[in-house]
Amino acid sequence: MLPAMLYRRIPASAPAALIFAATLMSACGSGGPVAVADAGFDAPAEQRLIALTDLDQRVARVGWRLSAANAALCPTVRNSAGWLLHAASQYSPELRPHAVARFGLDGDLPGLLAVPEGSAAARAGLRRGDLLLGVNGEALARGPGRRAAAYEGVEANIRRLDLALAAGPVRIAFRRDGNDLSATVNPERACGYEVQLDPSDELNARANGERLFITTAMAGFAASDDDLALVLGHELAHHVLGHRDWHEAEARGRQTQTVPALAGSPGGAERQADRVGLYLAARAGYDTAIAPAFWRRFGAYNWRVRYPQWGHPSAEARARALEAVQAEISALQASGRPLLP
Numbered sequence: 001m002l003p004a005m006l007y008r009r010i011p012a013s014a015p016a017a018l019i020f021a022a023t024l025m026s027a028c029g030s031g032g033p034v035a036v037a038d039a040g041f042d043a044p045a046e047q048r049l050i051a052l053t054d055l056d057q058r059v060a061r062v063g064w065r066l067s068a069a070n071a072a073l074c075p076t077v078r079n080s081a082g083w084l085l086h087a088a089s090q091y092s093p094e095l096r097p098h099a100v101a102r103f104g105l106d107g108d109l110p111g112l113l114a115v116p117e118g119s120a121a122a123r124a125g126l127r128r129g130d131l132l133l134g135v136n137g138e139a140l141a142r143g144p145g146r147r148a149a150a151y152e153g154v155e156a157n158i159r160r161l162d163l164a165l166a167a168g169p170v171r172i173a174f175r176r177d178g179n180d181l182s183a184t185v186n187p188e189r190a191c192g193y194e195v196q197l198d199p200s201d202e203l204n205a206r207a208n209g210e211r212l213f214i215t216t217a218m219a220g221f222a223a224s225d226d227d228l229a230l231v232l233g234h235e236l237a238h239h240v241l242g243h244r245d246w247h248e249a250e251a252r253g254r255q256t257q258t259v260p261a262l263a264g265s266p267g268g269a270e271r272q273a274d275r276v277g278l279y280l281a282a283r284a285g286y287d288t289a290i291a292p293a294f295w296r297r298f299g300a301y302n303w304r305v306r307y308p309q310w311g312h313p314s315a316e317a318r319a320r321a322l323e324a325v326q327a328e329i330s331a332l333q334a335s336g337r338p339l340l341p
């Protein structure tokens with residue numbers, strides 16, 4: 001469901017300066033670039049691949065769980081298998097041999113990088129490392145031999161899978177340990193937003209109406225899945241709350257180098273997203289009691305969020321507000337009432 005790697009591979013093999021230029025300054029996480037000891041873009045190729053694919057798997061797992069648990073609240077939903085797919089051809093020549101050796105990839109054929117527990121793909125018996133060969137009796141395209149990183153082939157395969165899933169259960173042909181097998185995937189409804197992991201040292205996450213974005217530095221800082229659910233839940237809440245228009249206005253404001261004119265409203269939007277995001281994380285079964293401590297830790301680590309900026313309340317104000325929301329959630333959980341924000 002979340003081919004984050006598709007989008008991530010482009011900047012991953014691009015110079016770091018490009019990555020910074022492509023990242024927005026003032027999304028929901030924090031603000032400007034902060035030096036973070038992270039997996040490092042100058043690490044040897046294989047270690048870089050392992051670090052990034054590990055983060056991809058975590059983000060996919062948490063993103064899927066949030067999306068599946070909150071389908072009833074999302075304005076856009078779709079049929080999801082829950083898997084995260086990648087292909088050899090999307091990797092740079094430097095990373096590709098490691099990706100092929102480690103994940104058994106071949107050309108444009110989509111391989112399963114993450115299969116979240118409880119997802120439709122997992123229930124169908126699919127596992128990480130399986131290579132998808134066909135859908136509903138038709139072969140997926142392996143594509144031509146490619147040198148440079150290319151996305152169009154695997155994207156076309158993923159589109160075919162998504163179209164088939166949209167119509168209902170699909171018969172999947174796949175290869176595991178050299179054996180050709182098949183399985184039926186019964187998709188489930190999930191929020192219709194992909195999560196994209198952006199390689200960047202900037203501590204940031206954002207939403208744009210179509211996707212949720214989180215940087216590698218932010219995903220790395222969110223040490224547990226509960227932390228990650230808090231961050232991604234906040235971004236998903238912007239979608240649930242229909243804040244897309246505000247984000248577009250904010251982006252326009254940035255382009256013209258002015259502070260967004262909606263000064264009164266973004267802070268309100270951020271507080272709303274914090275509140276609803278905590279509910280979304282709780283509904284997905286995550287421990288949301290960690291939220292106030294997370295924000296205090298984040299404020300101690302990153303001076304940029306210690307004070308109100310770009311319409312965002314300070315980290316301490318957000319921590320205090322979330323204590324109150326957590327009290328509501330705990331009361332609802334204790335009484336067995338539905339967790340509706």
Ligand SMILES: [Zn+2]
Nearest residue numbers: 028234270273
């Ligand atoms: Zn936000």
